[in-house]
Amino acid sequence: MTATTSPPTERLASRRIAWIRRRRALADLWRRFRRDRPGLFGLVVLTLIVFMAVAAPLIADPARFDLLAVRDIEEWQSPNSSHWFGTDDNGRDVFAMFVHGSRVSLLVGLTAAAIAIVIGSLFGLTSGYTAGSWLDRVLNRVTEWFLVIPFLPLAIVLVSVLDEPTLFGLIKPGLGVIVFVIGITSWPGTARVIRAQVMSVKERLYVDRARALGANDRHVITRHILPNVTGLIVANATLTVPITILTESTLSFLGLGDPTRQSWGRILNEAKQAGAITRNAWWYYLPAGIGILLVVLAFTLIGQALETILNPKLRERES
Amino acid sequence: MNPLLSVEDVHVTFTRQGIVARAVDGVSLDVAAGEVVALVGESGCGKTTLARTIMGLERPAAGIVNFDGHAIDRKRLRAYRRKVQLVFQDPTGALNPRHTIYEAVAEGHRVHRLAGDEVAAVAGALSRCGLRPPERFFTRYPHEVSGGQRQRVVIAGAMVLKPQLLIADEPVASLDASVRGEILKLLRDLVDGQGLGLLVITHDLGLAWNIADRIAVMYLGRIVEIGPCEQILERPQHPYTKALLSVVPESKQLEQQILVGETPDPRNIPRGCRFHPRCPLVQHGEAERAGILNECRTQDVALAPTAGNHQVACHAQVRR
Amino acid sequence: MTLLSVEELAVAYRTSQGTVPAVRGATFTLDPGETLGIAGESGCGKSTIANAMMRLLPDGTAVSGRILLDGEDILTMKPGRLRAVRWSELAIVFQGALHALNPVRRVGWQIGEAIELHERAISAAAVRARIASLLERVGLPAERADDYPHQLSGGQRQRVLIAMALACNPSVLIADEPTTALDVMVQAQVLELLQELRFAHDLSMIFITHDLSLLTYVCERIAVMYAGRIVEEGPSHEVFESPAHPYTAALAAAFPTIGDRASRMAPSGLAGDPPDPMDLPSGCAFAPRCPLVEDRCRTFDVQLTDAGDARRAACIHVPAATGPR
Numbered sequence: 032m033t034a035t036t037s038p039p040t041e042r043l044a045s046r047r048i049a050w051i052r053r054r055r056a057l058a059d060l061w062r063r064f065r066r067d068r069p070g071l072f073g074l075v076v077l078t079l080i081v082f083m084a085v086a087a088p089l090i091a092d093p094a095r096f097d098l099l100a101v102r103d104i105e106e107w108q109s110p111n112s113s114h115w116f117g118t119d120d121n122g123r124d125v126f127a128m129f130v131h132g133s134r135v136s137l138l139v140g141l142t143a144a145a146i147a148i149v150i151g152s153l154f155g156l157t158s159g160y161t162a163g164s165w166l167d168r169v170l171n172r173v174t175e176w177f178l179v180i181p182f183l184p185l186a187i188v189l190v191s192v193l194d195e196p197t198l199f200g201l202i203k204p205g206l207g208v209i210v211f212v213i214g215i216t217s218w219p220g221t222a223r224v225i226r227a228q229v230m231s232v233k234e235r236l237y238v239d240r241a242r243a244l245g246a247n248d249r250h251v252i253t254r255h256i257l258p259n260v261t262g263l264i265v266a267n268a269t270l271t272v273p274i275t276i277l278t279e280s281t282l283s284f285l286g287l288g289d290p291t292r293q294s295w296g297r298i299l300n301e302a303k304q305a306g307a308i309t310r311n312a313w314w315y316y317l318p319a320g321i322g323i324l325l326v327v328l329a330f331t332l333i334g335q336a337l338e339t340i341l342n343p344k345l346r347e348r349e350s
Numbered sequence: 351m352n353p354l355l356s357v358e359d360v361h362v363t364f365t366r367q368g369i370v371a372r373a374v375d376g377v378s379l380d381v382a383a384g385e386v387v388a389l390v391g392e393s394g395c396g397k398t399t400l401a402r403t404i405m406g407l408e409r410p411a412a413g414i415v416n417f418d419g420h421a422i423d424r425k426r427l428r429a430y431r432r433k434v435q436l437v438f439q440d441p442t443g444a445l446n447p448r449h450t451i452y453e454a455v456a457e458g459h460r461v462h463r464l465a466g467d468e469v470a471a472v473a474g475a476l477s478r479c480g481l482r483p484p485e486r487f488f489t490r491y492p493h494e495v496s497g498g499q500r501q502r503v504v505i506a507g508a509m510v511l512k513p514q515l516l517i518a519d520e521p522v523a524s525l526d527a528s529v530r531g532e533i534l535k536l537l538r539d540l541v542d543g544q545g546l547g548l549l550v551i552t553h554d555l556g557l558a559w560n561i562a563d564r565i566a567v568m569y570l571g572r573i574v575e576i577g578p579c580e581q582i583l584e585r586p587q588h589p590y591t592k593a594l595l596s597v598v599p600e601s602k603q604l605e606q607q608i609l610v611g612e613t614p615d616p617r618n619i620p621r622g623c624r625f626h627p628r629c630p631l632v633q634h635g636e637a638e639r640a641g642i643l644n645e646c647r648t649q650d651v652a653l654a655p656t657a658g659n660h661q662v663a664c665h666a667q668v669r670r
Numbered sequence: 671m672t673l674l675s676v677e678e679l680a681v682a683y684r685t686s687q688g689t690v691p692a693v694r695g696a697t698f699t700l701d702p703g704e705t706l707g708i709a710g711e712s713g714c715g716k717s718t719i720a721n722a723m724m725r726l727l728p729d730g731t732a733v734s735g736r737i738l739l740d741g742e743d744i745l746t747m748k749p750g751r752l753r754a755v756r757w758s759e760l761a762i763v764f765q766g767a768l769h770a771l772n773p774v775r776r777v778g779w780q781i782g783e784a785i786e787l788h789e790r791a792i793s794a795a796a797v798r799a800r801i802a803s804l805l806e807r808v809g810l811p812a813e814r815a816d817d818y819p820h821q822l823s824g825g826q827r828q829r830v831l832i833a834m835a836l837a838c839n840p841s842v843l844i845a846d847e848p849t850t851a852l853d854v855m856v857q858a859q860v861l862e863l864l865q866e867l868r869f870a871h872d873l874s875m876i877f878i879t880h881d882l883s884l885l886t887y888v889c890e891r892i893a894v895m896y897a898g899r900i901v902e903e904g905p906s907h908e909v910f911e912s913p914a915h916p917y918t919a920a921l922a923a924a925f926p927t928i929g930d931r932a933s934r935m936a937p938s939g940l941a942g943d944p945p946d947p948m949d950l951p952s953g954c955a956f957a958p959r960c961p962l963v964e965d966r967c968r969t970f971d972v973q974l975t976d977a978g979d980a981r982r983a984a985c986i987h988v989p990a991a992t993g994p995r
Binding site: 392393496497498526527528529530531532533534535538553555556559560561580583584593594595597598599600601606608609612613 | 711712823824825826853854855856857858859862880881882883884886887917920921923924925926927928929933934935936937938939940941942943944959
Binding site: 048049051052055056235236237239240241242243244245246247250254255258259 | 405407427428431432435436438440443444445446448449450452453457458460461462488489504507508511
């Protein structure tokens with residue numbers, strides 16, 4: 032029997048034991064994550080991009096893409112020392128647009144994913160725990176209904192129709208609409224995955240044992256179901272973000288995004304409209320395209336690494 | 351002296367798609383403090399369902415489960431669960447892999463919000479179950495200890511509540527053979543030392559020989575023979591018990607009586623004595639010669655006393 | 671004339687945590703018509719031996735030694751010859767759990783699959799006839815061929831697996847824990863069936879189980895395994911009744927004889943657990959748990975030595991054992 036030496040302890044407070052456990056679990060998680068090369072690569076890339084988004088005003092002056100301020104700048108410059116990514120058809124600095132555009136892509140992506148995860152998890156947990164009951168059936172129908180709503184027509188309709196805040200001021204035109212649309216069309220996927228996991232955990236023998244010990248629903252949910260589901264939620268969340276970012280890019284590319292904010296999708300849209308492809312002005316559209324690709328790739332790699340580590344079934348096969 | 355647990359004519363049924371399965375079809379059983387009763391039978395005989403019903407995890411269709419003189423109240427199950435605890439067959443599955451051993455044992459203490467020092471209670475339970483020094487096991491996970499130790503953790507988790515009765519469902523079936531003895535010894539010591547009552551559910555007659563005071567043999571939802579362990583295992587009277595003993599490799603009997611077919615489904619319990627379609631007495635003509643064949647085929651038979659505390663449900667015995 | 675001869679078989683699995691030596695040198699023989707029992711607990715390597723004989727080990731596993739079937743080494747057979755030998759000369763019966771059979775195929779089809787793989791030119795009608803006769807031979811009505819595995823009981827599934835194993839008339843049958851998940855009565859039925867088939871078809875059998883007392887009914891000879899090695903071997907009743915190795919004694923005591931006063935209210939077992947193959951102690955692998963352990967046991971790794979008439983045991987207490995005294 033392989034023994035792990037634990038530090039000599041006299042009277043351990045139970046809270047300290049829980050704390051030790053969590054610290055060990057996190058250290059264990061990090062150790063396993065480190066071994067996953069693609070995941071590590073994704074983490075590095077994501078860190079760089081997030082840093083760029085957060086420090087955007089320090090890296091690039093927004094004035095460099097203000098239409099009024101760039102009137103005298105030469106248009107269609109290819110990359111050079113004063114304009115790292117060249118300039119567009121109006122003389123705007125592409126690098127500055129790229130750096131600031133990352134903010135919207137990340138912000139919308141993360142916010143919409145957060146909404147999707149919260150709604151999806153609540154639905155999944157409730158219907159999973161009450162599986163078979165009328166509540167579960169009702170929730171399932173609602174989930175399916177939302178599953179079939181196509182995000183594009185919904186986005187088009189809402190963007191065209193909404194010019195002032197609605198739904199108690201929560202949905203504002205511009206970014207608010209985009210976040211709303213993406214959020215409500217992405218949560219069903221999460222809900223289904225969580226529901227399946229909750230149903231599986233609920234049948235486990237240690238849940239039976241907890242009940243035999245006299246536990247009520249609250250104890251079972253907080254001490255057994257949630258810890259076994261949280262990992263999955265995190266992994267699923269990490270994999271939902273690329274979807275939401277791509278969706279946002281698509282919507283912005285189609286001109287449905289916020290016209291007052293820079294975003295990578297919008298850059299692609301404007302590049303296309305300005306004829307950058309025919310002019311072979313690759314510096315205009317390539318950075319934004321690669322940016323989207325890298326962010327999506329980073330989240331996907333991290334998410335897959337997390338899923339392998341946190342998904343109990345995959346982990347069993349591994350060991 | 352009042353028995354600790356008294357099951358009176360309990361019936362448990364399951365209905366699926368309109369068909370009723372009589373999993374437990376009229377069982378009465380007593381377990382006293384300081385006594386080990388083994389409930390033996392093959393799969394499908396209803397022993398696990400009976401155990402779950404005693405625990406309050408299933409509801410009987412009829413009959414009462416009495417504990418300490420009072421019928422168990424489904425509204426006060428939590429209080430009941432402090433006194434009656436379950437030991438599971440699969441110790442690995444019964445422990446949450448994400449909880450440390452400390453947390454697994456403390457769970458009962460926390461659920462019932464017991465007064466007193468939790469750490470001392472956990473340490474005490476672990477040491478009583480042979481895991482010494484207990485502190486060494488506090489931060490370990492179930493997968494870091496062996497199968498036998500896991501089962502000790504499950505037993506400690508039950509013992510931390512200081513129950514009066516333990517129900518052990520196949521407590522050693524999934525453990526390695528060389529490890530079983532230790533766990534059985536632990537259970538017997540807990541009974542002898544703490545005055546617990548123990549109801550062991552098993553298919554293993556050798557286990558009953560090892561630790562049981564009394565044994566009840568179940569077939570298709572009924573107890574067909576019950577009495578002191580040595581008497582029943584050495585001088586069985588019911589044809590089913592005799593057949594079981596004859597095929598168990600651990601018994602000294604030489605003449606094997608291999609029954610035909612498999613145990614019928616609880617949805618289709620045979621008429622008359624439920625064992626008669628497979629009974630060697632019927633098949634070899636002895637029942638006919640004794641003139642009881644008609645009763646075997648048409649009349650249900652209840653437990654009747656033979657010698658001392660020994661009871662058998664068999665027409666051949668009733669006649670005698 | 672030995673039918674099957676295993677010589678110094680060693681198997682080591684490759685895992686992410688390193689190499690796991692599952693079998694560390696096993697040698698035994700099987701004569702025609704004989705039944706050999708291999709007993710041991712989890713991690714002792716008995717199932718690994720069964721899989722090694724059928725060459726069903728995962729890729730990358732390190733195997734050394736020889737397994738001679740009628741003089742031919744199975745381990746060095748070319749794929750074509752191996753496929754021909756598998757099932758038609760050497761067949762295996764697994765534990766009849768639900769996953770031993772394909773759940774989406776009828777059982778008759780699965781039995782027929784074995785036949786068709788070995789006899790390509792056989793007609794569909796002939797296959798059906800063979801399936802029917804095989805099912806009848808194992809005590810199942812021929813109509814069962816149209817059932818799916820989940821429609822059968824545990825005992826019936828085990829019989830189907832036996833029918834499948836006999837489909838191509840092998841000369842050696844390996845039974846790997848065939849009755850472990852079954853009720854006592856059903857187990858007795860299956861064992862009775864195996865004995866009948868053994869005599870009817872002159873089969874040689876290797877019977878693998880953890881239940882030592884069972885083997886005394888079924889086998890002429892028993893080999894007891896511990897930590898990847900055979901620690902005792904000999905005629906089954908002798909080994910069970912007067913074991914030469916302390917582990918065998920402990921294993922036998924774990925299955926108490928009903929009616930034996932010594933075991934009444936006295937459950938006997940060993941402290942500790944079967945060792946982790948990756949973390950074996952130096953010297954005798956059983957030393958940490960042995961009730962007769964001496965100092966020299968921890969440094970001296972005993973080999974199998976003669977311990978009487980056709981018996982061998984790997985313990986320093988055996989009179990003929992060589993080693994430091």
